[in-house]
Amino acid sequence: MLNWESIRGFHGHLGPWLVMGMKIGWAAQETLKARSHFGIEVTVWCPDAPPPSCMVDGLQWSTGATYGKRNILLVPSDAYRVEVRNKDTGDTAVAVLHPDTPGKVKDWYDALGDEGSSQKVWNTPNDDLFTFVP
Numbered sequence: 001m002l003n004w005e006s007i008r009g010f011h012g013h014l015g016p017w018l019v020m021g022m023k024i025g026w027a028a029q030e031t032l033k034a035r036s037h038f039g040i041e042v043t044v045w046c047p048d049a050p051p052p053s054c055m056v057d058g059l060q061w062s063t064g065a066t067y068g069k070r071n072i073l074l075v076p077s078d079a080y081r082v083e084v085r086n087k088d089t090g091d092t093a094v095a096v097l098h099p100d101t102p103g104k105v106k107d108w109y110d111a112l113g114d115e116g117s118s119q120k121v122w123n124t125p126n127d128d129l130f131t132f133v134p
Contacts, residue, residue, distance in 0.1 A: 011057045016105045016117040017050075020097075020129065021058020021082075027126055028084035028093040029063055037064030041071045041085040048076035051109070052102070055082075080130075095130045104129075 004014065011018050025042070034040045042065040046052045056074050059065065059082065065072040071087075080097035108117040121129070 007061060010061055011054065013114055014118040015051055015054050015114050016109055016121045017052050017054040018058040018061075019118045019121040020101075020105065021055035021060075022062040023058075023121070023126055024055070024082050024095045024130060025059045025062030025084070028082065028095060028132075031093045031132065032084060032086040032089070032091050034063075034084070034086035035088065037066075038069070038071075039087050040065050041087055043073045043075060043083045045075045045077035045079050045081040047078065048074065052080070055080075094133050096133050097130045098128075101129050 007018070007022075008014050021044075028034075029036060029040065032040075040063050042059050042063055044056050044059060046055055053074065056072065060067070060072060063072075063084065080102065082095045083092055084095075085092045105117065105121065108120045111117075112120060
């Protein structure tokens with residue numbers, strides 16, 4: 001069970017992009033069977049400003065990759081792409097948001113605010129938000 005208070009304490013508030021990063025990180029880690037914290041590297045392509053860049057904090061939370069360990073990197077981009085690499089095997093998982101996902105997230109945020117849009121992202125199936133590509 002998720003401890004939303006701990007997540008809120010880490011990031012400062014809940015938000016849909018934070019939750020998006022969490023979902024992508026957990027899905028990639030499960031796909032790769034990667035060790036959290038030290039057995040994983042994450043590269044994120046997204047806009048270099050909140051709210052979309054909050055996805056990086058969600059990825060840190062879910063994978064254990066951190067800026068201090070230098071195993072997570074943000075590459076400023078208009079695209080939304082996350083590459084997760086299992087350092088033990090070299091295997092990678094690349095998640096790409098569906099083209100309509102950023103607009104959906106904005107609409108949910110505008111209608112539901114931080115908490116409501118976070119829950120909406122959490123409850124939406126991964127396949128409706130992003131896909132893993134070769």
